[in-house]
Amino acid sequence: MRMRSTKHGVPPSLSRACLxxxxxxxxxxxxALAQEDTAAKPxxxxxxxxxxxxxxxxxxxxxxxxxxxxxxxxxxxxxDLVKLGWTYNCMECHKLLKQPRWHYDRPMVEHQDxxxxxxxxxxxxxxxxxxxxxxxxxYDGSEIQEADVxxxxxxxxxxxxxxxxxxxxxxQNGYWNKEMGESTKLRCIQCHDPxxxxxxxxxxxxPLRYPPRAAGGSARSSGESGTHP
Amino acid sequence: xxxxxxNIVSPQTIEQVYKPMNRRTFLKGTAGAMVGMAGLVAAxxxxxxxxxxxxxxxxxxxxxxxxxxPEDLQRIMTMLEKRCEKQxxxxxxxxxxxxxxxxxxxYALNLTRCVGCRKCAHACLAENNQSRDYDDDLSMSYIxxxxxxxGAINLETSTAYYDPELVPQKDKYYMPVQCHQCKDSPCxxxxxxQATWQEKDGIVVVDYNWCxxxxxxxxxxxxxxxxxxxxxxTIKPEAINRNQDYLSNRIRPKGVVEKCTFCLQRTRAxxxxxxLEVCPTGARVFxxxxxxxxxxxxxxxxxxxxxxxxxxxxxxRFYYYFDV
Numbered sequence: 306m307r308m309r310s311t312k313h314g315v316p317p318s319l320s321r322a323c324l325x326x327x328x329x330x331x332x333x334x335x336x337a338l339a340q341e342d343t344a345a346k347p348x349x350x351x352x353x354x355x356x357x358x359x360x361x362x363x364x365x366x367x368x369x370x371x372x373x374x375x376x377x378x379x380x381x382x383x384x385d386l387v388k389l390g391w392t393y394n395c396m397e398c399h400k401l402l403k404q405p406r407w408h409y410d411r412p413m414v415e416h417q418d419x420x421x422x423x424x425x426x427x428x429x430x431x432x433x434x435x436x437x438x439x440x441x442x443x444y445d446g447s448e449i450q451e452a453d454v455x456x457x458x459x460x461x462x463x464x465x466x467x468x469x470x471x472x473x474x475x476x477q478n479g480y481w482n483k484e485m486g487e488s489t490k491l492r493c494i495q496c497h498d499p500x501x502x503x504x505x506x507x508x509x510x511x512p513l514r515y516p517p518r519a520a521g522g523s524a525r526s527s528g529e530s531g532t533h534p
Numbered sequence: 535x536x537x538x539x540x541n542i543v544s545p546q547t548i549e550q551v552y553k554p555m556n557r558r559t560f561l562k563g564t565a566g567a568m569v570g571m572a573g574l575v576a577a578x579x580x581x582x583x584x585x586x587x588x589x590x591x592x593x594x595x596x597x598x599x600x601x602x603x604p605e606d607l608q609r610i611m612t613m614l615e616k617r618c619e620k621q622x623x624x625x626x627x628x629x630x631x632x633x634x635x636x637x638x639x640x641y642a643l644n645l646t647r648c649v650g651c652r653k654c655a656h657a658c659l660a661e662n663n664q665s666r667d668y669d670d671d672l673s674m675s676y677i678x679x680x681x682x683x684x685g686a687i688n689l690e691t692s693t694a695y696y697d698p699e700l701v702p703q704k705d706k707y708y709m710p711v712q713c714h715q716c717k718d719s720p721c722x723x724x725x726x727x728q729a730t731w732q733e734k735d736g737i738v739v740v741d742y743n744w745c746x747x748x749x750x751x752x753x754x755x756x757x758x759x760x761x762x763x764x765x766x767x768t769i770k771p772e773a774i775n776r777n778q779d780y781l782s783n784r785i786r787p788k789g790v791v792e793k794c795t796f797c798l799q800r801t802r803a804x805x806x807x808x809x810l811e812v813c814p815t816g817a818r819v820f821x822x823x824x825x826x827x828x829x830x831x832x833x834x835x836x837x838x839x840x841x842x843x844x845x846x847x848x849x850x851r852f853y854y855y856f857d858v
Contacts (some may be wrong), residue, residue: 366811372660372775373812374653468857473828473837476816478806481828485804496816504815506700510652513672513694 365489366478375478379496395438422501432457432499458493470495598728599741599781600630604809610743611780618785622769622849626776628784631802639796639808639851640823640830643710645840646724646857647817650701650708652679653810654818658712661797661808662783663775665767674761676794677712677809687840711842712809713759713794714850721760721793723750730791736800736823737795737850745790753826756846760793796820823851 365375398415421427434440441447441457449457459466468474475496480486493499541649583589596602596610599831601612611628619625659666663676681696684705702708708806719738722730729744730751733766752760778784780800784833797807801820810818821828833839837855 367805369777370808370811373657373808374660375812376653376814463678471836473819473832473833474816474857476813476830478811480804481801481806481821482804488806491816496814504649506702507649507651507699507814508699509697510656511650511670511672512697513655513675513678515695 365476365491379494379498399438419500422503423499425463454494454499455492458499587785591749593626593717593743596743598744599652600731604687607780608776614760614780614784616666618774622774622785623771624776625686626774626778626784628778628780629799629801630780631798633737634802636822636824638736638823639715639801640828640853641715641796641851642819642830642833642837642839642853642855644815644819644857645707645709645854647815648679649815649817650679650681650696650706651814653812653814654710655679657808657812658794660773661800662794663767663769663773663778664761664792665763665765665786666773669770669773674763674792676759676761677710678758679710679824681708681709682705687842709842710809711757711759711766712852713796714757714842714848714852715794715796716850718847720754720756720848724750724754726750727824730793733781738793739795739798740791740793741781742784742786742790742792747789747791749791756843756848758848760791762791763788 365377366373421429426432430442432441434442434448435446437448440450440453443449443456444460455469457468465474469490472490475493476491477488479488481488497504551703580589580594584591584594588614592610592613597606599607602610607630611630615626615628652672653670655675656670658664658677660677662676664676665675679701680689680693680694681691682692684707687709696703696706715732715736715738717732717736719732722728722732722738725731726748727744727746729746730738730740732738747762749762752762756852763786767785769785774785775783777799779795779802782798784794797805797809801807806820807818810820819829819833821830823830823834825831833855834853837857840854840856841850842852
């Protein structure tokens with residue numbers, strides 16, 4: 306190490322300082338982990354295998370339809386984190402925390418970007434599983450895996466779930482004829498932000514311009530309603 | 535009873551019986567001949583295009599689409615491909631997809647979900663090679679998105695020219711209107727040359743090589759679903775969709791009527807139409823009405839369906855419906 310650093314022209318004193326700082330940090334981490342191990346030894350739940358992180362959204366529509374503007378329905382906030390290698394494994398942090406309780410009025414320290422605007426549904430643990438943060442919670446406290454998020458939403462939105470099953474609610478792309486090809490059906494949270502499920506207003510694409518003969522001032526202003534040219 | 539003879543003809547001069555040519559009759563005859571000649575010249579005027587090379591003899595002698603043999607059709611489509619390459623610099627693939635057996639298309643649109651973003655109208659341009667004077671020229675798009683006042687379905691107070699900062703507006707809702715592919719279609723009845731007809735799967739198509747551009751069909755359509763090519767279509771080469779069909783989205787000639795075909799170059803290949811593909815809210819549902827398990831049948835069986843201008847009795851295959 307020292308040989309290499311001297312070769313690159315870094316003074317040996319600097320590299321020695323770096324080494325000592327690193328070793329200090331390593332010692333601290335080891336101590337912290339050891340303390341936790343000796344203190345409680347909680348049986349951490351087995352982390353569920355998430356087939357696909359939700360932010361890595363499947364391609365919308367067919368690859369041959371590059372000429373169509375198929376903007377993804379929802380911009381996922383965590384997309385930058387996914388690019389950095391974050392895998393949405395919530396238990397990486399939450400295993401260090403104690404067993405959670407129901408908090409009705411606790412101010413959040415983390416996740417402050419979450420502004421919960423889901424109508425009556427005001428509590429985190431209505432949806433998130435209290436002990437396994439990689440999963441959602443069912444009526445009876447059992448886990449709903451992340452890939453099955455549709456079942457979580459179906460707890461309250463039963464009629465919408467029925468429509469979704471029939472292929473009527475939500476966006477479908479690909480083939481209408483299932484014998485000739487596959488169609489992709491998006492899941493709830495690929496369009497709806499679960500913390501703010503209502504769609505945000507969006508900018509409309511450019512309108513039809515007035516045809517030339519109606520563009521003159523007199524033709525438009527003399528009209529009764531002014532809407533039709 | 536009188537003995538007076540009946541039917542006595544007054545005596546006539548020989549000039550009255552055998553009209554000789556005088557100045558008046560000569561001028562009349564000459565004028566008639568001139569009008570006849572002018573009419574003949576006007577009728578033959580399209581032949582001038584032959585000289586210029588705009589059309590070929592094949593175009594003039596081509597039969598109606600439904601009378602063409604497969605070889606002839608293939609030859610014509612290859613010719614159209616070549617012509618497109620010559621005129622627009624892009625070589626498309628023109629095919630002729632036939633209707634599938636046991637399929638009748640139906641389309642439903644959720645008025646509760648539509649937010650009026652106009653993505654469908656612009657996707658229609660990207661898919662169907664309409665003429666465009668500028669990039670976002672919606673005038674030839676087959677879809678008009680109408681902004682309606684809440685409380686009634688009143689087309690008279692609607693507008694297609696709305697342009698707010700954000701949609702949907704609070705007191706408005708939005709209704710995209712396109713060809714309804716009517717079962718009892720008035721547009722096909724009025725065509726004097728039968729250049730437009732209904733296919734087996736319910737899609738009303740136009741043989742653009744047979745249309746004479748009289749625009750009777752546009753006048754007959756209650757949904758403003760047809761567009762006329764007043765000029766030679768202008769479209770940038772990079773905007774041309776190369777996946778083309780003879781009856782659907784090939785680049786039309788000047789002076790013919792064109793219309794929505796539910797993107798039959800896609801739907802007859804099993805895919806969804808372009809307007810459905812881009813809808814961000816999933817307000818559009820497309821499928822086979824004859825398939826009892828299809829999505830469109832689920833809507834017809836379970837939702838409150840509204841048919842635009844049902845009273846005109848054209849039996850559309852396009853349905854609006856409501857959620858919630």
